[in-house]
Amino acid sequence: MRGHAHAFDGTATAATCRCVVPASCEENGCPECTNLGVNVAPTLRRVTAIRALDLRVLAGREALDQPVRWVAVSELDDPTPFLEGHELVLTTGMTLTSDDAEPYVSRLVARGVAGLGFGVGLTHAAVPSTFVAAARAAGLPLIEVPKDTPFIAVGKAVSELLAAEQYEEISRAFAAQGRLTRAALQPAGLSAVIDLLAREIGGWAILFDESGEVRHAAGPWDEARARALAPEFARLRGGTPSILALATPSEHVIVQPLGRHGFFAVGAERTFSPIGHTIVNAAGSLLTLALEQGRGPRAAHSHIRAAALTLLLHTPPSTPPQSTPASTPPETAPSTPASVAAAVLADIAEELPAGPIAVLACATPDPDALADALPTFSAPRGDHTIVLAPETALDHIIEIIERTTAHGRVGVSPVIPALTAPDLTTALDQAERALAAAGDETPVVRFGDLAGQGLLSLIDPEAARTFAAALLEPLTRYGSRTDLVESLRVYLACNGHWDAAAQRLGVHRHTLRYRIRRAADLLARDLDDPSTRAELWLALSI
Template identity: 60%
Template sequence: MAPTLRRVVALARLRLRVRAGHDALERPVRWVAVSELEDPTPFLEGDELVLTTGMRLAPDDAPAYVSRLVGRGAAGLGFGVGLGHESVPPEFVAAAADAGLPLVEVPRETPFISIGKAVSDMLAAERYEELGDAFAAQGRLTRAALRAGGMAGVVRRLAREIHGWAVLFDETGGVLHAAGEGADKAATLVRGELHRLRAPDGAPASLALSGPHEHVIVQPLGDQRRVTGFFAVGAQRPFSPVGHTVVNTAGSLLALSLEQRRDRLAAVRRVRSAVLRLLLAGEREAARETLAALPGGPDETAFMDGGPFVVLACEAGDAEELQDALPGFTAPWGGVVIALAPVEQAGPVAEAAARRGRVGVSEPVESSGPSGLAAGLEQAQRALLSARPVMRFADLAGQGLLSLVEPNLLSGFAASLLAPLREYGSRADLVESLRAYLACNGHWDAAAQRLGVHRHTLRYRMRRVAELLGRDLDDPAVRAELWMALAVRPPAPR
């Protein structure tokens, strides 16, 4: 943080005297600029203490000169006396007082370079102190990361370091840890912005928001290949360079912790797959002991404690996310996620899984042996092939064949298969003739009577259909495919 003008004028060796703007001495001084120009503002950035002897300034220039300095954001004006002016012209004192600009009188015995050196030394000391604070804060954050519950400790420590709040999210936007006043409310607001940071192509982006009373930074954690989480911090004051350093240090520590967490969870998932293999092999007690050794494992053995249970095969767009979202026992298995749940919990588990993809549900399975589990596993996987969001194996037979096929795929199949008939000149009656022929199971007289045509006409049409499609209409498999295609495409209006 830059020294204030009050600290500069307090240096006894400079013998500076405040002539105006006593109430504005808390302004930061980021540099000292010496200029004898009538308008030095093109060479200023703001927060400078401007020094001049006024040798090219007349008393009437005072209001305009001071106004330009104020407009440029100068910290103050130092007026050197003993050269161009024996004392500070009263017009400059009055103009500075009216504008609220601090004006200090610089005696002849104080070289301007002495003031510049003094401010430079103070800036260097401030910078050294800031670096020391940053190193100390980094040490405290690192120690917090090394203790038990490292991620939560880093979040709490970070909130204290920035005198604000901090929130750590997982890759889905779920809150892992939060600390600091207002963190819960902030987490809800920030979660709605996280989608803006997920870049489908290229590196994920950061987000900075500033308001009158709060300044927020949101950063993704991970790399270009995979975002492992997000963290957000907020404080009432803008973040200084040291603050940014502290935030970046915390981000690095949290990213490392999330990666370690991800590795641990991956290992846990592999163990769950091994537990499922043990159950299929009939090693029930070995499976129970293995699962009980995992974090949360004892709560996942409920399906083993007598009574029937249900097997669910869940479509896994993101297997890790899906497994974390489902209660009870879960395990990756052949490209899907398998969940085992007591019968009374099957409904909530299926509902939770259906929010992320299709679900196949087996019939209740007795927990006494591996054969029941194997049968349930096969039933759940077969039910998953349905196009329905949630399909129970017991309901497959009553749904009809068409309900088990994805509608868009079936529609495309029908359009492609029947296209030669639709494109055959103006003979749109070929499609309806084929429909009647199949509906009457290939009986010429019945089909011709339904269409109101002679059976020889129908025979001619069916020969054209077979030629256009390149299919044998006497083949039962061909008839089944054509009937499915016609079932998707409704009859033409009469």
């Protein structure tokens, strides 16, 4: 990712952020002020609205939404060397004359001050008209401060506004940390934290596995952005720095490692404030903890579910499985494989779905996240995950899978009436065949949809081509002296009707009879045999 990179030692809150945020939270679609990606400061409009100060705006009203970060009192003819930007400068004009207006205002604008407060009733009875004209021309807010309003009162008012804004921001940060913690405690905690974090910062968030593949993403992210972060992962794997902050003209990004278990990145259009960094760090801690703590139990549960699936596939046909409560006494509990599977699952607070179900075979780069997100039984099987989805919740579960898996593929079996081994075995095979047909353009394939593609859709393409080449080899070796292959294809397509096939080929039916007899002799097959016809038609269709 092009741009400037800054390394942090893990305490990003110590960084100083001077971002300018002229828009309000409401303008950014955040009426509850939950967007923590930006700094907060009171505006000149809020300062001038304080009635007790009796301030009057003389120029630059259109720029009153500039943030005020401090009040600076100065009687110097050039105070800019002592300013940082975004100050409200207060002066009585003790050393200033009317001729100083334009250069004085120009210097303030160049330094980036928020506005100029001119005290009247002491050196000047009123703000000189040349200062009003210069401020109006430069777009600099010019505020008249009456004699009865001491400068210290203006300073205290701004200080109180700053303190109130900072308190509110810290309160929002604590509230956001609470929301993130509650999200982390959900069954799909990793995904929930990423989803919430993207909303909190008003941008995007991506969770990556150890290899840099996307596990889950939320907000306006895209593949190109995710790929651009790959070089940063290589830097972070070295351990130095521990956190990366990247900046481009249009985006600010933070990348953090999650122990040994992956990375996460967040991005927003605006600079992250210190509080924003705190929230991102809190999310990183929660994600790391969830990955570290969940690894052992998750692996154990995964093995248990896999064993339960194996038991279900070996259940005697006459014994449908039943959910057995963990409290069932051993001497009264059924001892069938399916019942044992149900009892084992009950020990880890899971149960088998009841009633009609469909079997789903899912290929996903993050099977753990998928298992966490699903409200029904799932188990690993080879390089994919098997899901038992109740018929009543099938569409909802498919939606969850599509939402949870990045670049995932799903095969769906027809619904079976109950979890008996024969039905489950058949449905499992159908789901895996449908999964094999799924791809980037069609990530979810139902087995029933394969019927429209014919028998060929169920056969391995390479095996089918090998079979066809071997079966038709005598005809292709015979060469082009007579087109036996095309004649045989048309003859079979016309279901053995000589006249129709001859007419389609444009030859006499006796010529066609000769070709078909010759093909039968070369193949050493009886073309009146339905099995032979089926095999040849399959080979000719490849």
